[in-house]
Amino acid sequence: MSDLTLIRTSSDNADFRKLVSLLDRDLAVRDGDEHAFYAQFNKVDAIKEVIVAYQNNNPVGCGAIKPFSTSQAEVKRMFVHPDSRKQGIAASVLNELETWATEIGFSACVLETGKKQPEAIALYQKAGYQIISNYGQYIGVDNSVCMLKQLNTPTILDTRHLIPNK
Template sequence: MLIQHREITHPDVTALVLAAEDELLTRYPGTTRTPLNPRAHFVVAYVLGEPVGCGALTPHEAGVAEIRRMYVAPAHRRAGVARRILAALERRATAQGWDTLLLETGENQPEAIALYESVGYQRTEPYGRYVHNPASVCFTKKIVRS
């Protein structure tokens, strides 16, 4: 598996984000697609040259970034792809000077909740646009600079 930094306009980012949104629309009927944050820093996971997952960091406030757009194609789940994407995002956050990460997932994504808890993310109160969303499950993690 190879993890590569990709620009927001890269076709692999576009394809993976669309696949992620398609899945979210089935898990959360009535939701709509949301535009990408132009300041997002993406990574894409590749297996044998095929893009199989992605994730992004977006600046939130001083010292804090938000993990967004985490997605792994169904055929590649439970193979460590999401863990590798998270690790790459955490390294990038440290390199950018961020020491706290936030993320949001939903109650209809128990596999994501289990993953985040297993790698040290702690549940936190909903923040920002998630405050009034009863389906949101929010997490935070302090990352240690090496």
């Protein structure tokens, strides 16, 4: 990976919006008739935690998290430009999203992807995500694959039992 830079931003970022537009076009082809169903759950307005990956100052990938519950963040809008795939960019974006989720107090990440995105499923499984029952709006949707990963939350050392030095 030459000169990969990850920036933390929000859904207002113009490069993020351009990448999401490419993602939506890709998903429209993959999902066909089901695309309209999924599109309603993929609005990017007011997402506060967005990562944009730049390679040689060009935006090449993105991802976002948003609160799903008090303890879980949902991974959304993961995408790497086709010309930049197979370089570990998606894994880097995902790792940074998980780090950020931990920093803001989440102990797990959930996500939904589709059976027509085998490379995404492989990425998430390699990163430690496990397939779970479909949640929320994806219950009963045959094409949906929902996944969960417990995050390594920082351990807070309990020092109450330690004897202070004299």
